[in-house]
Amino acid sequence: MVRAVAAVARERGGPLSLEEIELDDPRDDEILIRMAACGVCHTDAKARDGYGSVVFPIVLGHEGAGTIVEVGRTVRGLVPGDRVLLVSDFCGRCDRCRAGRTSYCEEGPRRTFGAVRPDGSTRARMGSEDIRASFFGQSAFATYALASERQALRVGDDVPLQLFAATTCGMVTGVGAVLQVLPVGPGRSLAVMGTGTVGLAAVMAARAAGASTIVAVDKNGARLEHARALGATHLVDTDFTPDLAHTLRAISDGGCDAILDTTGSGELQLAAVAALAVLGQLGVAGGGGEPGVPLGSLMVGGKSVRGIIQGDSSGTLGLQRLLKLHEAGSFPFERLVRHYPFEKVNEAIEDSLRGDTVKPVLLFPGG
Numbered sequence: 001m002v003r004a005v006a007a008v009a010r011e012r013g014g015p016l017s018l019e020e021i022e023l024d025d026p027r028d029d030e031i032l033i034r035m036a037a038c039g040v041c042h043t044d045a046k047a048r049d050g051y052g053s054v055v056f057p058i059v060l061g062h063e064g065a066g067t068i069v070e071v072g073r074t075v076r077g078l079v080p081g082d083r084v085l086l087v088s089d090f091c092g093r094c095d096r097c098r099a100g101r102t103s104y105c106e107e108g109p110r111r112t113f114g115a116v117r118p119d120g121s122t123r124a125r126m127g128s129e130d131i132r133a134s135f136f137g138q139s140a141f142a143t144y145a146l147a148s149e150r151q152a153l154r155v156g157d158d159v160p161l162q163l164f165a166a167t168t169c170g171m172v173t174g175v176g177a178v179l180q181v182l183p184v185g186p187g188r189s190l191a192v193m194g195t196g197t198v199g200l201a202a203v204m205a206a207r208a209a210g211a212s213t214i215v216a217v218d219k220n221g222a223r224l225e226h227a228r229a230l231g232a233t234h235l236v237d238t239d240f241t242p243d244l245a246h247t248l249r250a251i252s253d254g255g256c257d258a259i260l261d262t263t264g265s266g267e268l269q270l271a272a273v274a275a276l277a278v279l280g281q282l283g284v285a286g287g288g289g290e291p292g293v294p295l296g297s298l299m300v301g302g303k304s305v306r307g308i309i310q311g312d313s314s315g316t317l318g319l320q321r322l323l324k325l326h327e328a329g330s331f332p333f334e335r336l337v338r339h340y341p342f343e344k345v346n347e348a349i350e351d352s353l354r355g356d357t358v359k360p361v362l363l364f365p366g367g
């Protein structure tokens, strides 16, 4: 048993409280990590507010980075002392995982929001109280966390964990959406709805892919300026744009080849479909709202809409792709990161929800 200090969510919508929990020793296929840093993602706030199948008390956090201190008996590829970045969990056995589509793993919902092991057990407790501690297979808002070997990407000493903890979820999603899924390439046009972590990562990836028109759409002026600095060729402030579809069609000379929606706003998704070029594709990386897109409107022009989870990443491959982009100087995400000490986790979440901080990263003592 390992004692850890964790940010525990005890009730829907309530603040996280720092408490000492008892974490199991690693099972045969698990690794124990001492956390150095963990990014804060909007999905943490959603879960805190009771989204999906979340059961309280639970430890959130799903962008963990740290050093392995112990490995289970069947772990072969990792040893104590390895520095790792963690992606979300998948089973590795189902048809989708075997086909390399791990972000659509059949056990995905249980291993992410369910926050229990596949056998239904919890990884942590406090006295007699069970604490759910495998949120996205990691629950990394804690000084120590358990994860599976599959989730861990070992990185060299030249990769600062305090920075790269920012990259393993939302940024992988934005990069994968652009480089893996949507028709973005030299001479193409992409509009990005919402310039938070996912959207700004998509802007950087589109620039790296050679897109000639990159439109950032938001109502937060400071974020739009980030988008400009990272490669957006056009900025659209929705507060001053009465007809978004018309504006996007005008900028893209008749219609966008691709649009990525990260907002989940039904209104923006409707405008996006109207703004697509013939055979254009809308990627949805934010939960759909009302009003929905009338599917008949896709027919003329052969448009399509595609949901995207984790940028279609396969295991840690999406993260590896992002690291290569960064190494090549094409992914300057550092300027989006703001660090917070672990005990300021609630402040970090609220700053991110208000849009004051694009990407908060929590730092752990001694990490």
Ligand SMILES: [Zn+2]
Pocket: 090, 091, 092, 093, 094, 095, 096, 097, 098, 102, 104, 105, 106, 107
């Ligand atoms: Zn699977």
Ligand SMILES: [Zn+2]
Pocket: 041, 042, 043, 044, 062, 169, 170
């Ligand atoms: Zn996330």
